[in-house]
Amino acid sequence: SAVISQKPSRDICQRGTSLTIQCQVDSQVTMMFWYRQQPGQSLTLIATANQGSEATYESGFVIDKFPISRPNLTFSTLTVSNMSPEDSSIYLCSAVKLADIYNEQFFGPGTRLTVL
Amino acid sequence: AQKITQTQPGMFVQEKEAVTLDCTYDTSDPSYGLFWYKQPSSGEMIFLIYQGSYDQQNATEGRYSLNFQKARKSANLVISASQLGDSAMYFCAMRGGKLIFGAGTRLAVHP
Numbered sequence: 001s002a003v004i005s006q007k008p009s010r011d012i013c014q015r016g017t018s019l020t021i022q023c024q025v026d027s028q029v030t031m032m033f034w035y036r037q038q039p040g041q042s043l044t045l046i047a048t049a050n051q052g053s054e055a056t057y058e059s060g061f062v063i064d065k066f067p068i069s070r071p072n073l074t075f076s077t078l079t080v081s082n083m084s085p086e087d088s089s090i091y092l093c094s095a096v097k098l099a100d101i102y103n104e105q106f107f108g109p110g111t112r113l114t115v116l
Numbered sequence: 117a118q119k120i121t122q123t124q125p126g127m128f129v130q131e132k133e134a135v136t137l138d139c140t141y142d143t144s145d146p147s148y149g150l151f152w153y154k155q156p157s158s159g160e161m162i163f164l165i166y167q168g169s170y171d172q173q174n175a176t177e178g179r180y181s182l183n184f185q186k187a188r189k190s191a192n193l194v195i196s197a198s199q200l201g202d203s204a205m206y207f208c209a210m211r212g213g214k215l216i217f218g219a220g221t222r223l224a225v226h227p
Binding site: 033041042043044045048058090092094102104105106107109110112 | 149151153159160161163166168207211214215216217218219220
């Protein structure tokens with residue numbers, strides 16, 4: 001298994017500012033992902049964080065708005081840039097040990113972001 | 117393209133009764149995995165059960181079982197002997213390359 005921690009757990013931010021969310025896994029993982037969960041909604045994949053290279057973004061998400069880093073096999077950051085109230089969501093970090101369909105995907109506790 | 121559909125926004129069940137949460141999917145990949153997660157009000161994502169596309173038998177994990185009907189592309193979750201602590205959001209998810217989620221079903225267990 002893998003235990004994922006995120007910092008901060010929650011934050012209240014002003015519009016126009018940026019917030020960086022940290023994700024730490026307690027063991028090496030093959031793949032890391034960032035999801036967004038808007039209020040009352042399901043989880044939407046933002047991007048796959050690739051070690052040592054640019055993240056792979058899903059349709060509707062761009063690097064300028066959500067820059068992602070993954071410097072090693074256990075750590076990743078997501079920045080929410082130039083925030084607006086529409087960015088108020090829970091942001092979840094996720095990881096898999098092995099890159100095949102049969103492996104459980106683990107989730108962090110989430111970062112609850114409120115933008116005023 | 118992959119798609120997961122959960123058509124029940126909310127479900128009610130009496131404590132100790134069984135309940136079935138529906139999930140249908142669509143994919144052109146021959147290999148895929150189907151997952152169910154529980155999300156209580158605390159927000160954490162709790163893995164419940166997994167079914168592989170080539171698995172011949174339905175998956176079971178304690179009180180959870182997955183009714184997998186490949187030809188119908190359905191992967192319904194059955195919770196037996198419901199408990200008050202089962203009240204939560206339940207998400208069906210599928211992985212071909214990436215894990216994508218359905219809209220979720222909110223389950224309320226009544227005493």
